[in-house]
Amino acid sequence: xxxxxxxxxxxxxxxxxxxxxxxxxxxxxxxxxxxxxxxxxxxxxxxxxxxxxxxxxxxxxxxxxxxxxxxxxxxxxxxxxxxxxxxxxxxxxxxxxxxxxxxxxxxxxxxxxxxxxxxxxxxxxxxxxxxxxxxxxxxxxxxxxxxxxxxxxxxxxxxxxxxxxxxxxxxxxxxxxxxxxxxxxxxxxxxxxxxxxxxxxxxxxxxxxxxxxxxxxxxxxxxxxxxxxxxxxxxxxxxxxxxxxxxxxxxxxxxxxxxxxxxxxxxxxxxxxxxxxxxxxxxxxxxxxxxxxxxxxxxxxxxxxxxxxxxxxxxxxxxxxxxxxxxxxxxxxxxxxxxxxxxx
Amino acid sequence: xxxxxxxxxxxxxxxxxxxxxxxxxxxxxxxxxxxxxxxxxxxxxxxxxxxxxxxxxxxxxxxxxxxxxxxxxxxxxxxxxxxxxxxxxxxxxxxxxxxxxxxxxxxxxxxxxxxxxxxxxxxxxxxxxxxxxxxxxxxxxxxxxxxxxxxxxxxxxxxxxxxxxxxxxxxxxxxxxxxxxxxxxxxxxxxxxxxxxxxxxxxxxxxxxxxxxxxxxxxxxxxxxxxxxxxxxxxxxxxxxxxxxxxxxxxxxxxxxxxxxxxxxxxxxxxxxxxxxxxxxxxxxxxxxxxxxxxxxxxxxxxxxxxxxxxxxxxxxxxxxxxxxxxxxxxxxxxxxxxxxxxxxxxxxxxxxxxxxxxxxxxxxxxxxxxxxxxxxxxxxxxxxxxxxxxxxxxxxxxxxxxxxxxxxxxxxxxxxxxxxxxxxxxxxxxxxxxxxxxxxxxxxxxxxxxxxxxxxxxxxxxxxxxxxxxxxxxxxxxxxxxxxxxxxxxxxxxxxxxxxxxxxxxxxxxxxxxxxxxxxxxx
Numbered sequence: 001x002x003x004x005x006x007x008x009x010x011x012x013x014x015x016x017x018x019x020x021x022x023x024x025x026x027x028x029x030x031x032x033x034x035x036x037x038x039x040x041x042x043x044x045x046x047x048x049x050x051x052x053x054x055x056x057x058x059x060x061x062x063x064x065x066x067x068x069x070x071x072x073x074x075x076x077x078x079x080x081x082x083x084x085x086x087x088x089x090x091x092x093x094x095x096x097x098x099x100x101x102x103x104x105x106x107x108x109x110x111x112x113x114x115x116x117x118x119x120x121x122x123x124x125x126x127x128x129x130x131x132x133x134x135x136x137x138x139x140x141x142x143x144x145x146x147x148x149x150x151x152x153x154x155x156x157x158x159x160x161x162x163x164x165x166x167x168x169x170x171x172x173x174x175x176x177x178x179x180x181x182x183x184x185x186x187x188x189x190x191x192x193x194x195x196x197x198x199x200x201x202x203x204x205x206x207x208x209x210x211x212x213x214x215x216x217x218x219x220x221x222x223x224x225x226x227x228x229x230x231x232x233x234x235x236x237x238x239x240x241x242x243x244x245x246x247x248x249x250x251x252x253x254x255x256x257x258x259x260x261x262x263x264x265x266x267x268x269x270x271x272x273x274x275x276x277x278x279x280x281x282x283x284x285x286x287x288x289x290x291x292x293x294x295x296x297x298x299x300x301x302x303x304x305x306x307x308x309x310x311x312x313x314x315x316x317x318x319x320x321x322x323x324x325x326x327x328x329x330x331x332x333x334x335x336x337x338x339x340x341x342x343x344x
Numbered sequence: 345x346x347x348x349x350x351x352x353x354x355x356x357x358x359x360x361x362x363x364x365x366x367x368x369x370x371x372x373x374x375x376x377x378x379x380x381x382x383x384x385x386x387x388x389x390x391x392x393x394x395x396x397x398x399x400x401x402x403x404x405x406x407x408x409x410x411x412x413x414x415x416x417x418x419x420x421x422x423x424x425x426x427x428x429x430x431x432x433x434x435x436x437x438x439x440x441x442x443x444x445x446x447x448x449x450x451x452x453x454x455x456x457x458x459x460x461x462x463x464x465x466x467x468x469x470x471x472x473x474x475x476x477x478x479x480x481x482x483x484x485x486x487x488x489x490x491x492x493x494x495x496x497x498x499x500x501x502x503x504x505x506x507x508x509x510x511x512x513x514x515x516x517x518x519x520x521x522x523x524x525x526x527x528x529x530x531x532x533x534x535x536x537x538x539x540x541x542x543x544x545x546x547x548x549x550x551x552x553x554x555x556x557x558x559x560x561x562x563x564x565x566x567x568x569x570x571x572x573x574x575x576x577x578x579x580x581x582x583x584x585x586x587x588x589x590x591x592x593x594x595x596x597x598x599x600x601x602x603x604x605x606x607x608x609x610x611x612x613x614x615x616x617x618x619x620x621x622x623x624x625x626x627x628x629x630x631x632x633x634x635x636x637x638x639x640x641x642x643x644x645x646x647x648x649x650x651x652x653x654x655x656x657x658x659x660x661x662x663x664x665x666x667x668x669x670x671x672x673x674x675x676x677x678x679x680x681x682x683x684x685x686x687x688x689x690x691x692x693x694x695x696x697x698x699x700x701x702x703x704x705x706x707x708x709x710x711x712x713x714x715x716x717x718x719x720x721x722x723x724x725x726x727x728x729x730x731x732x733x734x735x736x737x738x739x740x741x742x743x744x745x746x747x748x749x750x751x752x753x754x755x756x757x758x759x760x761x762x763x764x765x766x767x768x769x770x771x772x773x774x775x776x777x778x779x780x781x782x783x784x785x786x787x788x789x790x791x792x793x794x795x796x797x798x799x800x801x802x803x804x805x806x807x808x809x810x811x812x813x814x815x816x817x818x819x820x821x822x823x824x825x826x827x828x829x830x831x832x833x834x835x836x837x838x839x840x841x842x843x844x845x846x847x848x849x850x851x852x853x854x855x856x857x858x859x860x861x862x863x864x865x866x867x868x
Contacts, residue, residue: 139411140419140432259432261356262424262765266792271357305418312412 003080003098003105004131006297006320011107011131013098016077019043020096020107023323030082032109033093034059034174037324047075049084051120052092054203055174071120087111088122089277090175091204097125106291107131110324112276113283114146117182118209119175122287130293133324135278136256137298137306143256143280146183149273154185156252156271161189161228166249170269173197173234175277176254178204178211180232186212192226193217194233194242221245238269256280288315300324347374348383348445349477355492364494368502377529378446384503385524387494391485395455396463398426398487404464405430408471421812424760427483434471434479441473449524452486496546497733507533515546515732519593541582544589545615545661545669546732550722550739557703557742560723567673567726568698568706570718571741572656573631573828573842574621575638579603579655581610582665590620601643602653602691609687613665616680617730618657618695628717632830632840657684658695658722661730669730676730713744719827720744746825746843747867749859750850752780753820756802757813759787767802767814768795770846772824774837776861783837783864786824789846798849821853822846829867839864 005012010022010029018028025042032038032048034055039048046066048056053068069075071094074083084094089110098105106127113122143149153169160167171177177197184191191214193201198216205211217231226246235253237243243251253269256276264272278301279287288296288310296317298307303319310317354367372380385391406416411433423429443451451470455463474482484490500518504511514533520543522532553560560566576591586607588597597603600620610616622629633651637643660680661669668676677697684694698721700706710721720743728738751772759768769787773780790798798820805817825847832840839861 138419138422139409139415140423140429142432260423260765261428262760265356266766268359302418302422305415309412309415 003100003103003129004107006322011322013077013080015100016080016082018047018077018082020098021109021324028077030096031056032084032087032096032107033090035090035110038109047082049092049094051207052094054207055092055200058199058203071123085123085125086120088113088115088119091119091178091207091209093119093175095123095125097127103128105129105131106293108133108287110135110278111287112279113287114143116146116179116277118178118204119277124287124290127291127293129295129297130288130291131297131299131320132284132288132306133278134284134298134301134303134306136276136280137284137302137309139281141256141259141276141280142282143259143274143276146275149254149275150183150185153180153252153254153273154188156250157184157188157230160250164227164248166226166229166231166246167252168231168233168243168246168249169252169254169273170233170235170238171254171275172277174200176275177201177232177234178209179275179277180254181211181214182209184212184230188228188230190215190226190229192229192231194231194237196234196236197232223247238267345441345443345445345448345474345478345481347371348379349475349481351383352481352492353477355494359493361498364498365502365505368494368499369506372503372506376444376446378524379444381524381527381529381532382445382449384499384518386485386490387492387499388496388518389490390523391488391490392449392453393456394486394488395452396467396486400460400463401430401467401483401486402426404468405434405471408468409433409435421758422765424758424765427480427487430471430483431476431480436476437472437474437479439473440475441470441478448482449485452482500733503533509533512546512732516543519544519546520589521595541585542580542587542589542595544578544580544587544593545617545667545730547576547578547591547617548731548739549734550741551734551736553723553740553742557707557723560703560740563700563703563706565726567677567724568700568709569658569695569722569724570698570713570716571720571722571743572619572621572628572695573717573719574619574628574634574653574656577618577620577655578661579606579610579614579616579618579657580662581606581614582612584612588620596620599637599640599643600653600655601648603655605689605691606655609689609692610683611664613662614683615660615662616655616657616683617659617661618655620653621656622651623654623656623693624652630828630830631842632828632832654691654693656693656695659730672727672729673724674726710742710744746827746847747829748823748825748847749774749864750821750853750857751783751824752818752855752858753798753816753822754780754782754818755813755815756798766795767799770798770822772822773818774859774861774864780818780855781837781861783835783839783861784824784826784841784844786822786844786846789825790849794849818855821850821855821858823848823850829864831868837861837864839868 001014009024009026011020018030019026020030021032021038022029023040027044029043030047033052039056041060050068050070057066071084071086074081081099083097085097087093087095087109089112095109096107104127106125108131110133111122115121157167171180173196178201193214250270252271252273253267254273254275256278257263258272259274296310296315297320299320299322307317307319351367351371355364402416406413420429471479500511500515504514517533521540578589580587588600588603590596622634637647637651660676663679698709713720723740723742725738751774753770754773755771756767757769759766771782771785773782802816806814808815824844826841826844828842830840
């Protein structure tokens with residue numbers, strides 16, 4: 001019997017009778033982070049990291065049935081040892097390590113290696129079997145260091161300011177938005193946020209995440225309130241009448257998908273900033289290598305391609321189907337649409 | 345090259361015309377005359393000849409990036425653009441380059457006589473000296489097709505602004521046979537004399553009439569003609585030479601030997617605007633016949649007798665060596681009539697004026713367009729001058745409604761460029777007894793929203809994958825619109841459609857109610 005199995009409900013540990021990031025209701029769920037395709041409704045009990053818990057509680061409206069545990073602290077269930085380790089994806093996000101009789105599996109959830117200034121830094125873990133995501137598992141996806149991306153964003157904001165335009169930047173409400181708030185040069189001007197982002201930002205602030213002051217956009221505000229400002233909104237706001245009050249504005253999108261010219265042009269944004277909370281091609285390879293795993297299961301993303309690439313390098317790699325998103329191009333299109341997938 | 349890369353980025357980042365013009369003007373102000381000329385040439389699709397094949401570039405890039413060919417191929421399918429794929433997979437450059445655009449173009453031109461190994465060495469060297477956007481531009485210069493949303497008209501506007509020369513003059517000077525290799529910026533844009541006797545005038549292009557025809561006002565102010573389904577062309581006779589230009593600014597004199605007689609029929613200093621039309625026994629032939637001879641290098645007797653062409657003239661732009669585009673249409677038309685009546689060749693015809701007294705009468709005539717082998721009606725304001733480019737107001741095309749057929753999607757392929765990584769190119773089938781027979785491909789016509797929905801459906805309903813193509817469960821029905829239909833021996837279905845496109849998604853129709861091949865052949 002394998003330590004972890006891939007079932008129709010999610011990733012299952014038969015020895016401990018628990019699921020990791022299940023998508024169908026189960027009695028016991030271990031949850032890697034708060035994005036809706038990983039933290040889903042209806043489970044009997046939830047276990048996640050201390051810093052992920054407030055957001056998960058808020059999003060799923062949980063009260064009693066959620067337990068939180070600090071990073072690195074083991075919990076034994078039916079003799080199987082589980083522990084959560086930083087995945088660097090968003091604040092509170094974790095890889096879940098599963099160990100039993102000296103055999104170690106690691107489920108990566110979503111991850112990135114580069115430090116983003118808000119998430120607990122990714123921790124490389126040794127294991128025998130690694131379950132990795134592959135959202136950007138193609139060699140055309142290679143990120144620039146985040147400081148260069150923020151230089152671009154700051155320059156764009158300043159230019160818009162002098163051209164009398166409001167700067168609107170769209171990014172996933174949980175994680176990406178706060179990463180923008182944290183790293184943008186807030187001496188340039190005032191920063192406004194969309195309601196969906198405001199509530200999550202408040203929760204993270206209460207967890208001692210230091211962010212610059214933001215103003216929640218309300219209906220009563222007038223055009224002149226936004227002069228020279230930066231407005232952070234979720235991708236779902238693109239194309240909605242909500243944007244009208246900021247006119248004239250320049251629209252930027254912060255997403256890994258913006259690395260391709262076709263996707264950039266298709267979204268009809270003025271600027272695409274290549275900023276992702278997932279590992280790029282280089283870092284996916286590095287992460288796999290650092291685990292020392294002989295066996296790799298590849299979940300959501302360009303899983304076929306990445307698994308074949310790993311196999312050719314002599315690693316036993318297999319694709320597993322999960323519900324962590326639809327197919328890859330669906331993310332390419334809807335990766336910016338928060339209702340359908342995790343932050344891209 | 346850095347300046348040009350910046351220009352490219354600015355043009356690519358905005359969809360607003362004014363911003364694009366500003367970016368171009370800013371570039372022209374900084375660039376040398378030689379760079380300017382190359383920039384104009386590249387943006388108006390006059391590229392240097394390809395000196396390295398695309399597949400070699402792909403091979404070298406994957407080697408340099410340490411990728412197996414299949415992985416490069418997969419990446420290319422997702423990106424949808426070879427130049428961009430190469431740019432993205434290569435390691436970051438190790439050096440910098442401050443050479444000009446002209447330098448890099450000369451660099452690419454100089455590759456031509458070299459052997460493969462020498463070419464590889466130079467190209468790899470170039471890649472490792474160029475920053476990502478420069479590298480992309482460099483790859484594009486080699487592989488071709490620079491689509492950055494700069495129309496000829498937009499560039500003319502920017503250049504006119506920069507050079508302080510009137511737009512219509514710039515537009516004219518940029519037409520025809522010039523090249524950044526043989527010509528000088530100053531001579532081309534500022535010189536009054538026309539050194540190039542072949543130089544055509546910019547074509548005046550009509551917009552489609554979307555509103556009701558009554559919005560055009562008094563019918564007496566308008567001249568109506570049939571709209572022909574051929575190739576727009578300009579016939580020039582100057583200094584004892586004949587030149588024939590197609591709308592794509594391609595010199596096609598040799599492709600239409602039927603027109604050689606024009607040298608004897610037309611006076612020097614005559615330029616006619618009209619339609620290159622396949623024609624026999626006093627009637628136009630289907631466009632598909634013309635297509636059979638367009639691509640040929642040599643025209644056999646057989647082709648010439650199967651697809652003979654005439655020139656159907658509808659305007660005269662130069663007469664007795666004088667540019668008469670500022671004359672009113674009625675006056676130009678009278679002149680054209682005189683030119684036409686003076687000769688007796690069967691290869692030169694005049695597009696007849698369709699007489700009408702009321703819009704209602706014209707509407708009725710238009711509904712019979714197909715009886716005249718025409719696609720509808722052209723409306724031209726009688727007192728209008730001949731303008732340049734596509735402009736609203738004086739010329740309108742009022743096409744008849746297309747044919748439509750309900751068809752079942754059976755294959756899908758991902759698109760390129762803006763549609764890369766999305767399944768947007770579909771193959772459709774109709775029924776022949778109990779089988780679905782593919783008969784056409786079509787891609788445009790769906791909204792972005794629908795494209796996403798269909799894309800998702802395709803991924804969930806794939807039967808088989810063959811490279812970039814997927815066969816899908818026959819389930820979705822679409823209404824396909826097309827302008828014409830002809831017999832074809834090249835297609836399994838035995839028919840070929842003209843301008844097929846998706847009209848709408850028939851979510852209400854089960855596949856059993858799609859049309860049959862017999863329905864289509866009955867239109868032949």
